[in-house]
Amino acid sequence: MHGKIRLVEDDASDMSANSDDAPATARTRSGGRAGRKAARAAEAPPRAPYIQRRIATFEVLSAEGLELIEAHADEILEETGMDFRGDAEILSIFRAAGADVKADRVRFEPGMCRTLITATAPHEVTQHARNPANSVVIGGANMVLAPGWGPPFIHNLDEGRRYATYDDFCRLIKIHQMIPDYHHSGGVVVEPVDLPANKRHLDMLYAHFRWSDRALFGALIGEERAQDSVNMAKIVFGEEFVGKNCCLYAVSNTNAPLVMDHNMSGSLKVYARNNQVVAVTPWTLTGAMSPCTPAGTLAQVLAEALAGLALVQLINPGAPCMMGTFASTMSMQSGAPTFGTPESGLIVLAAGQLARRLGVPFHTVGSLSASKLPDGQAMAEGMFGLTMAVLAGANFINHAGGWLEGGLVHGFEKSILDADSCGKLRVFAQGLELSDNAFAMDAIREVGPGAHYLGSAHTQKNFATAMYRAPSADNNSYEQWLAEGSLDAARRANRTWKGLLADYQDPGLDPAIDEALKAYVARRKAAEPDRNYY
């Protein structure tokens, strides 16, 4: 038993099979897929399917500062207003609610949007996974971490950087499914550019439902794709269940500054009407799409979010919705987008406070980086951004892993290294335990001055669960590291994702559901010709 506990520590679970830190005796015992599988089955303790934080949020602004941002957001909505382009229905919804609508431009009296939101928007929503053990509660002290979203390229140490394919898409879903510190299967983990642009959402939804049993995103762009997502969710969860429960996660990005186009409002309408959660997330490149100062960016972000969230509540009062922010910065010298910057950290902390004052869960982004490689820049930027999202009290962190090159690339090794950071922040978010066992006064008395605690009764009792160790980190001696091949973090991560893929455990899917999904996809694909644009 002792030997087994030494093999796989609590925090490492699925990822420690390739660990350089495991004692040699343990490694020899764990040879091959069967050995690793057995080790996991025997020793991995049950893990909460999301983080339930016990530490406070970091309040970067005082109440007065937050009120100032809110007043400026109201001023923006009243004076400048926001354009809702190409969607007459939405303009009439706003007009009927009493907003000032002229052409595409909608202006709001101060406080109008906030009143609409706080009257009916729920504080929390459960997003169901097809495996109920993986359902996530979004809101309150809960944090759900999802992998990276959107890159048209992949990078790994074997293949370098190239366009992503549907095979990459499925491989990443399988790798992520094996990593407990991602809580959600995500959405467009990469753009499978080998599939026609107008149909690939069907294949992506199918792949998530088939290869993962976690919660997932619906398609974000366009009314039709959102409806496909809802229809496929109904096949998996049942028609009645979907109407009454949240089974899809959706993000509605504004086209900052102060525009929402029909692609986004179209999908927003479908999800809102079907009671699926919508995170209204202004995406700003500070300095280009919002002012080059964080306060101005925050005022604009809040204005856009207020308008979008009010829209959700006007469409379907009580529909679950979230305030989101994705405030990237840019180098004012070169115009290049920058990530993991201090300004983006400050903005996400303040945005979290604004969301809590609005009473809706908070969505933001995590381990972003502009780096081309899973190197020091990538991990410093990613770690800082993810830490800020956690301190901001984010209830959902998208892109918690994998992002390289400002989101153009999903890095296989980066996804593994970021998962370590997710695990670190999971433990951090538990805060400090202050029990009698944690204070260990018996041990301090027993050991006394100048001795060590390694053999103390307290250490024997607690060592199996004490201290997080990042699975991909190498903490060994230089000599051992040399003997094991002098691998840097990226090369160790390369071994890890290959091991996870080799060990992938298919969660299975009811054959009748599988057939029905395939039939839906085939029918929808046959309905129109392939196109390489949306």
Next chain:
Amino acid sequence: MHGKIRLVEDDASDMSANSDDAPATARTRSGGRAGRKAARAAEAPPRAPYIQRRIATFEVLSAEGLELIEAHADEILEETGMDFRGDAEILSIFRAAGADVKADRVRFEPGMCRTLITATAPHEVTQHARNPANSVVIGGANMVLAPGWGPPFIHNLDEGRRYATYDDFCRLIKIHQMIPDYHHSGGVVVEPVDLPANKRHLDMLYAHFRWSDRALFGALIGEERAQDSVNMAKIVFGEEFVGKNCCLYAVSNTNAPLVMDHNMSGSLKVYARNNQVVAVTPWTLTGAMSPCTPAGTLAQVLAEALAGLALVQLINPGAPCMMGTFASTMSMQSGAPTFGTPESGLIVLAAGQLARRLGVPFHTVGSLSASKLPDGQAMAEGMFGLTMAVLAGANFINHAGGWLEGGLVHGFEKSILDADSCGKLRVFAQGLELSDNAFAMDAIREVGPGAHYLGSAHTQKNFATAMYRAPSADNNSYEQWLAEGSLDAARRANRTWKGLLADYQDPGLDPAIDEALKAYVARRKAAEPDRNYY
């Protein structure tokens, strides 16, 4: 003028000469040492010599939690007590103050140490640099960041890992002197193992005084070396000035658990008597030198710090002193020390709170890592640790850069990459500006929905100072990055430190002082034979 501002951004100053982000026109203008020097002289704005934070600290524990730790620390000091070994004078000092002294063991009534400390310890101290513009105020909302301390090895991409020499020592001092985001010259930046162990402190002190004009550490181990440090400071600052002002920074590590040996108490006595600041810093490897649970570690750390700080105040009431913590963790599976862990983050946050309740400035550590290379592990661990130290409200962060391999190695490239993180946290610590300019309402009105801010009057006015960009980060397009050699962060940092060394600006030293320092070193070296042990 506009072109010049584009060349070197505010935040980059000394380090941007090698930036990949600088426009091509600017790069061609800045050719060579003279060009870079001219650019710096013309454009680098004055920079505060340390960080004056405007954000709050992160309170990880409630007042009740902190009181519980304090009660347990008192219990440890009363029941178990602490050993002060090999220093009869200290035992008699404690005995005279009313402590219970039996052999080397000293026990304290609950509250005794705290009362002694709060009665006379100052809340803040100015450490003078020989260049008054570089003097640092330690305490309150100020944060002083120092480079790495102690490694017997160096690592850089050209030479790999090898034993450190005095030449490395001097090169690192010169590199750090050129980096504005380090505020302090540090101490044993590396162990110059080519010099005799019993005399190298003299060469190290000389090198700091000669090649840097920033504040520095005194020697930490042993009464004699501490006295040498004070004597050399008197040569530089004048005898009378040193007696009345803090010119040396000292750390007094305990030998956890619950021991202070005569090497540490010896130097502590010298610095306390001479009014030089002492950071009493229990060094614990949680799980070996303290319980494997953070709460027990905190209680022990506080107990050790209380005893050491009380000693400083008994020796010289009113002498400047700081509470320190250096709580590393270890893998309970392999016994390997681990860094940048969630537990170490939680401990430093709580320790910062405990120091503030004690009313003394807080010392801790920054960018630590167990990695062998300046890779993703190194930077994720370093970034997390440094961020936690800043959120903890540390007034002095030692090892803010350069550490690899758990402190066995000073990495030249790591030191450059960590300096980026220091700069990032400097900007972060300024918090959010909420001025009319920051809210940019004119710009939002001017730009309106769907346009961009790049050409707005607000952007034109603010772009030169908006947005921090890490000098070593590459934010360019993939194509440009490829064209520039596909360098990862470490290889870019390699270029940077070589550029800084090539451009090193000697701050100069009064020839009379220089001669007197050399004469002191020569005299002291002649007084005893070389030894390769302390």
